[in-house]
Amino acid sequence: MSTLRIDAHQHYWSLTHRDYGWLADTPALHPIYRDFGPEDLAPLLDQAGIDGTVLVQAAPSEAETWRLLALAGQPRSRVRAVVGWTDLAAPHAPARIRRLAQEPLLKGLRPMLQDIPDPAWILDARLQPAIDTLAALGLCLDLLIKPHQLDAALAFARARPSLRMVIDHAAKPAIAHRAFEPWAAQMARFAAETPVCCKLSGLATEAGAGWDAAVLRPYVDHLLQHFGPERLMWGSDWPVLNLAGDYLQWHAVSDQLLVALSAADRARVRGANAAEFYGIK
Template identity: 50%
Template sequence: MKIDTHQHFWKLDRGDYGWLTPDLAPLYRDFLPSDLKPLLDSAGIEGCIAVQAADTEAETEFLLSLADTHDWIVGVVGWVDLEKETAPESIARLTEHPKLVGLRPMIQDIPDDRWMLLDELRPAIEAMRAHNLTFDALVMPRHLPHLLTFLEKYDGLRVVVDHCAKPEIRDNGFEPWASLMAQVAQSASVFCKLSGLVTEAGANWTTPDLQPYVSHVYEIFGSDRVMFGSDWPVINLASDYPQWREVFSSLVQDQPIQETLGAGVAAKAYPRLG
């Protein structure tokens, strides 16, 4: 099975997507499984992992309900307020659903860049460990020093870095991103998603603009810890699904693409998968 490890669904009338405004015209409508399935089929991808886009447990339950009715949605990365005293109970309740594979706090939108280091998070993080969930790190380059401390604090916790930590490609921001990511990759329990790069590269991006970043990710993580993700429908801000699938293939032509696309790496990153 080939898997897209990072995409989103949403319904505007649910009302909990605070970041989603009419200014984001390509995204300001409903995106549901019926919209994605033809794109997956045409790309030769048989399954996907739906990732939260709202900071509510209700949205997590919405995604899990979609996974109940579409067997090709093989996993869900949801959201829980990890600071709340009741977070461990929420995690235990949500993991009663077999398709919950991970949780993702929206770190990029939190004012405190050191938020992930708060001691108040420890009970929730330990509950994630106990329930075999993976921590999706929605971080940017400025968060990487703190992510390194986080990895030391929770040694062995499985972490997936979303969108390669959003390198500043449009500004040729290879360093210090590259050096910091190399340090992050030294932890064997950390994985990386090749996703979201075109939206970081600006309106006039080209495939060569992306190549140094993709090559570096493969060099430091190895093909057994890198996963394909579309970031659909957010990718529509700068590209579309068919184009990204084609560009991805050209970017990784010297790598074992079947491993990156395959369920094997995803199953190591998300052991509850399947």
């Protein structure tokens, strides 16, 4: 089992590139409305004892994916894997995926499903050639979904057990409103009926101001109960995390939430699972 400590979900972006349509100069997004790069994250990784990261797309553009791959390839980068983007519904998607897959650090793709109005878009037959190409190349699929998209995502995952998938941010339960059902039942079904993994990330942001271990524990305990430590991977969702807290706070609270696990199981959640899932060596 890998002993690497991996942050399985983080982002970099630069406002000079205009493909971040969701990132607006508003009071709500003020804490993250600036450039974020490796020099900003490095001190936090050092303090938290993180060996490497999975760098995930934040713009629905291939141009951003190529920028992320360039950043990841820098000599001092601690990026161990990149999850990029291409238009999976486009007729040329298989060729685009094969081109991206020539980059050794490209380990998967992520359509920004949460921003697509149709909750069943993932079931569109136009995606089938792209999905087949992902599976054939051994690439992963990150599922960026919200609770109302869980049923469609479950149907998709049940039909494609050979494609490695992970649910980002535990499907973003409405923790700020203390909403537990039907999210909890849907996630339990996902865990029972598919081999899909789940990221322990983004929960602080969904909880909003004033979150602590007690607020998050019911959700994390539910995920541990159903997915088990073998299918969960810890991530920061930095710098989006800065909307509701900070890196070291989330890292410390995560230790509290995982304290009942054995040392081996904590190591799985903290890095070994991500290393296996994304092919990090």
